[in-house]
Amino acid sequence: MSTDSDDTPDTEVAREKLIDLAAEFYDQFAEGDVPTMTIPTRTKSNIEYDEDKDVWVYGDRTSTRSAKTVSGAEKLLKATYTIDFLARQLDEDRSSTLRELYYLSESWDVEEAQFNSQDESNDLVEDLEIVSDVTREDFHMRPEESGATIMGPLKLREQTRRGEREIHCQKDVGEGGYQIPNNPDTIEFLENDADFVLCVETGGMRDRLVENGFDEEYNVIVVHLKGQPARATRRITKRLHDELDLPVVVFTDGDPWSYRIYGSVAYGSIKSAHLSEYLATPAAQFVGIRPEDIVEYDLPTDPLSDSDINALESELEDPRFQTEFWKEQIELQLDIGKKAEQQALASRGLDFVTDTYLPERLSEMDVI
């Protein structure tokens, strides 16, 4: 999990860890035992708070993939084939996307080893991350580009496949901003003039902030989350917080799905809780839209749908949202039965968000 990209020993470590995993299966066969692979159960009920690291990680419950059943044996066969593929890829110092892995499996000679869907191959790669304790990025597996961007007073150096590039995220980029690479550990922060980091859910709001010059006025690094943030986006947010010691705030829509976006930035996601330590920014604060804003600013709203209500109720039981703040907000929202988008603030004028809402809220939160 180094920031250096061409570090051969690191690649070698990843490769060895994968082969160790294969060797485990091998030994199980050699002993005449039934090959199995044990991984933590990846559900909401099996995450717990790690007080030392201040993030949510997997608990003690595990599930076992065993060759005792046909489907278990198929999973292990796929795992073996994937290990083989990844080890080869590392050996040759190449990389591929998750989607490529899915299509590539079609070429494997054993039909039972091929993936039936991309979800299956994605899940398997995550399983391998967990059992081998190596991140996907170190397997040289990347997701499709998420297109998330940064805009703000920050100068960095990126190790690209075509050499190093030094980029200032305000001066050297267009209005679209600096695009976050798949492995942000190839980035080195050089210098910055920022006071805090503002993560924004929607493209529309991000553009409004940039157009209104909010980043310049308040020395803020605007990170566009683009919906549920990709790992790279969460990783770079964490690094901005940890390495540059900048406060991080998250600005989303006012609905249950957006609270989960905040949750995954701050606490880590359930699916990748094994990487929470690496991806989560526990100090991140939630700006809004809060249910209280809907009341206070009398924002245009939509009624909560059944699935919204279910999601809110499920969040009330989610260990990550067990705080006074969230309980109060969620219960208030269930009470008023309404939700609002970030853009709803435009009902008070295009500049309302940058002139009034954010400054007021952020100073309340002691960020500015």
Added chain:
Amino acid sequence: MTSYQSRLGEGEGIAEELAESQRAISIAEFFEKNKHMLGFDSEARALVTAVKEAVDNALDACEEAGIKPDIYVEIQEAGDYYKLVVEDNGPGITKEQLPKIFGKLLYGSRFHAREQNRGQQGIGISAAVLYSQLTSGKPAKITSRPKGQADAQYFELIVDTDTNEPEISVDETTSWERPHGTRIELEMEANMRARNSLHDYIQDTAVVNPHARIEFDEPGLDEPLKFERVEGAQLPDETEEIRPHPHGVELGTLLKMLEATDSYSISGFVQEEFTRVGGKTADSIIANFNDRHFGRGMAWKPPQVQEDVDVETAVEDAVANKDATATAEFAAAVNEAIHDRDRVAHHEIAAIVDEAAETVEANHDTTFGSTVRENAVEAAWHCVTAERSSDLYELVDAATTVRKDDAAVEGLASRLADKFDDGHHRLTRDEFRAYVDRAADMTEDHDDATFGETARENVVDELWNAAVPIPDDPPNVSEVADDRDTASRLLEAMRETDIIAPPTDCLAPIGAELVEEGLRKEFDADFYAASTRDASVHGGDPFIVEAGIAYGGDLPAEGSVDVMRFANRVPLVYQRGACATTDVVKTINWRNYNLDQPGGSGIPNGPAVIMVHVASTNVPFTSESKDAIANVPEMEDEIELAIREAARELKSYLNKRRSLQQRREKQDKLATILPEMAEKLTEVTANEELDIDDSLARIMNNVLVEREVEDGTVRLAVENNDDTNADVDLTDIVTAEPEVTNGATVVEMDGEWFVKWSPTVAAGERSVLEYSVADDAEFTVSVDGVEDEKLTVDA
């Protein structure tokens, strides 16, 4: 040869009755008119029937002589005709027996012997002889060699169709290779269109007669079909002939029995001629008969104090010209005896009068003659019957519910009272009912009351119970025989009486084991099951149902299963749809037994054969052609239970097979996946090749047999990964002499040593056989006692 006789006799109530009404016409004409009844209605069917009759007879003849049947059946083309040849290894026949057996179509019979025999079917071999003669004009050719005789005898036999008398036209000595037996040749108009039925018949016969060997040849076959005897199959147990059971006879039979019996009284007759009838049962039958024959005498209460009649005075007045003291004493005795009783019937008063008369006669030296006695009886009876309404009111009131209007009850009672006129009030139950009906109808009309069926029947019951049975002697046997109505009353009385079920030693079921063997012999299937029920009774006849099922193997998987029906070891070929057996098979939910059944009812589909055998002294057939078993509920129940018993075994077999198949599929799947995985692992880890058999055995919960050889020590391990005990029979064939411990035995054969070891290995346990042997020894192990699917041998 009694079988031929009994078959002819058996052969058949209907034929005799038919013939009786047609005595005037010739036998040929009779045959022509009734050939559909006799199974000769088409040329195709005629051949099947002829074969059936001849084979049934041959089997019966052999069995009765205690010989395991060896039957040869051949059909040859003979110009325009077909020639049927049937040979058996029976006891042979003498010239004297010959006409009776083969010649006379309607040979006189003993009535209704109760014995399980094939002869219950069909009309007999004589019909085949006659058919042959009528269609081809050729005589029946019979060769017979009784046991122990050096030569055989050859006969030709013709039936004179005018007189119905068989004539032996040729009688000469001949030689025959069979040591004993009978051969009959018949030429007839026929065709082979019913070839399939014929083959079915022969095969089915072989199935239910596993003790018989049958060979069959016909022009369409390249070589004769041979149906071998099941090894060790014994002749069926000899059946006891039993007398008929009183619940199982018909009126016609009863009349014939009455004519033929040596008994004089009914009591003697029923005890002598029927099974399960002793003195007590005979008394019950006679009491029931008397009730029907004589009726009962209505009994009335003696005159009460308030009534204006006095028995004593009336009797005294009725006795004229006798000594006054004696008369007074007589009248007092009668009066006292009558008043001693709650109710008194006419014949009881007669008895009382007789007794009183005799006492007084003895004391006073006077005579009370019959006229005096009769007068006294009538006088007393008159007094007793003077007031009837109140008696009847009491009875009717007791028989009806409290809700009945009192006026209606009184109305019914008084109208009933009017029905009893001046006679002796002897009525049968039916007459009582008629009285009650009329009185009730009138009451309904006039008193606006209703007396329903139940109420009327209750009243009749009450009256009937108040009435007194008549102690008269029943008519004797010849009187009953002469009067159909009386005989009918006797039959009713017998049916009415509770009589224990007939004995069952008159039946010879095939036995579940041999049913299964029979199926095994004729069908190449994967699974066989059979069941034999305990004996049951319908009417007066005991019966036993047996069922068998064969499944899988070479049986055709498409279409519905084959239902094979048998009655007394004879295959039923025609009228499948009309048979109780078929009906029962259709009503069973075969999906419960894992057979495919479209729509959830009807004949199931699949590679199966279902056979049902009904053995009885009197199989209830739907018609005279005796092709289908009638829907008698008791028999249907037993058929169902027998089939279900066998089907349950089929179900557990199919379940097991399914689970083994799933296991096999899983094993097949894993056997492709895991080696690929192992190969890949070997490649990735750059290790040496993997042996994954042990892992596979554990995954499949298999019994794993492993060998380790080290410094001349062999360790043969049996590891049971299943959750039940494994009884393993293991034979290790070793090329050098081993030293064995651990309870294994060693046998040497041709320079090889067979190490036999049979451990029982508990679930999850491992047993090891250890022995030492020379280093260069080679081993071959074979394992029994564990299904292949559950076994992994790695040795």
